[in-house]
Amino acid sequence: MHRFLLTPRWWGINVFVVLAVPVCLFMGSWQLGRFEDRVDTHREATAERPAGQAAAPLDSLLPVDKKTSGRLAAASGEYAEQFLVPERRLDGKTGHYVLTLLKTDGGKVLPVVRGWLPGPAGAKAAPAPPAGRVEVTGALQSAENSGTKGVHAAGGLPAGQLGVIGAASLVNLVPYDLYDAWVTVQTGTDGLTPVPAAAPANTGLDLKAFQNLGYTGEWFVFAAFVLFMWFRLYRREVEAIRDAEAGLVPAEQIPAEPTPAAEAPAEGSAAGAAAASATAPSRPE
Template sequence: MYRFLLTPRWLGILALTLVAAAVMVLLGNWQLDRYRGRTAINERIDAGERMAPVPLRDAVPAPSGGAGTAGPAPADDATWTRVTATGRYDTANVVLVRGRTVDNRVGFEVVTPLLLADGTAVLVDQGWVPPAPGGAMAQPQLPPVPQGEVTVVGRVHPTESGGGAVDRRAGRLETRRIAVSRLAGELPYPVHGAYVLLDEQTPATDPLFQAVPIGHTNNWQNFGYVVQWWLFAAMTLFGYGWVARREARRMAGLDEPRKSIDRAAEPTPVTPTTVTPTTPA
């Protein structure tokens, strides 16, 4: 019954089916890797909330280049680690990161370099502030930052991708993304390859700064894609088998009796009889 599967036409259909199913399985495996990676990030975020802070250098390598350069990025398992560092803020190079949303309000995140004792610096995201009256792009009035020595505690945040242009407006740097390497080029000292998302500070930070929440990645979306692609692969193979079986039954004539029964069950059409009227004599 199934010898027709060895014909060039059906062998070609089989090859296309297997290739399509294999591609779908590979796409499912790719989404599975993304699910595992995002799950690991969420686990590090949760662990960072519970851990005691460690010195900055234990998580982020020190920069070794000259002024205007960024150091190496931290290892993946060091991101979101809770760290502490002591230095003084460089208020002459405050960075305003525009277009940032907190609690459904658009404003600015304020990133200030913290100068360390060895002459390097680490960027510290002090928090979110609303824009000045006049629109979401109006530069805010910033509260004063502590003068002198400051100790910060926060989470190691990896550099953001992209970044776009870094402009200087009204004496402040302004950008759209916290791209450490791009911002480092605007600063007169080497900078660590990640920034610190502030949790607490001594002396205390101004209450106008609102803490930037750390959002977990949507790893379950990737898991849904895994199930979707693998299900599509199974449906593709099932569809090939179903079509092949139907063709085999057709070639074997197994569907003919059913068609004959169906035709026998159809009512016989009635031919209308024409009555010719008679003319009275």
């Protein structure tokens, strides 16, 4: 009864199932792994840093990644130019960052967010940075975590203001070799409110993370659907053969089954002799 599984049609169906199910399971497992990675990085990013964690030298934490983002970095040098970064919210209020460039002892320049002030940028004078050589300790951030405002193009702001914190936005404003990172001072000075470190990019349980989880379910459903359709076709084929054997449907409606070579009329058998005599021309008497 099950010899129909050897027909070319069923060979094609079986090969498709054998290939489709592992692919669906692999893709589902991969999407699940992506979701679990986002959960782990979100847990690491939101975990509180140990109290009293010592600051590490800035260069030892570069380039900024998910592990070093938010770590306390130490650098020394002298403050130079200062900029204001408008429309930055803190504790539900709108204000601006005070960003000062630090000429480090190594020669490169590090953007330092010294703090936050309420109100529009430029409404009142920001406190001047300390003169002379300073030691700066702040939470390390990458350029991607600078809270980019799409409406703030570099040329669309008044002089002395900056829309995006990062080397790409500063390279045309100052003639320095810049770090592709910045720090935010965690202790308030000169009346400035310290700015907490932002979570690394692509580490939150956002819509994209739950899309990975949704795709996981879809791929597993696809695998189950392929198996369900194979079983349904198989049951229908078996039921059709049983109905034909019981005389409920004409036998010609059932797909022809492959005939094994062993069942062909053997040479010299009675059936073979009868077929040969029936087809042989009669000899005149």
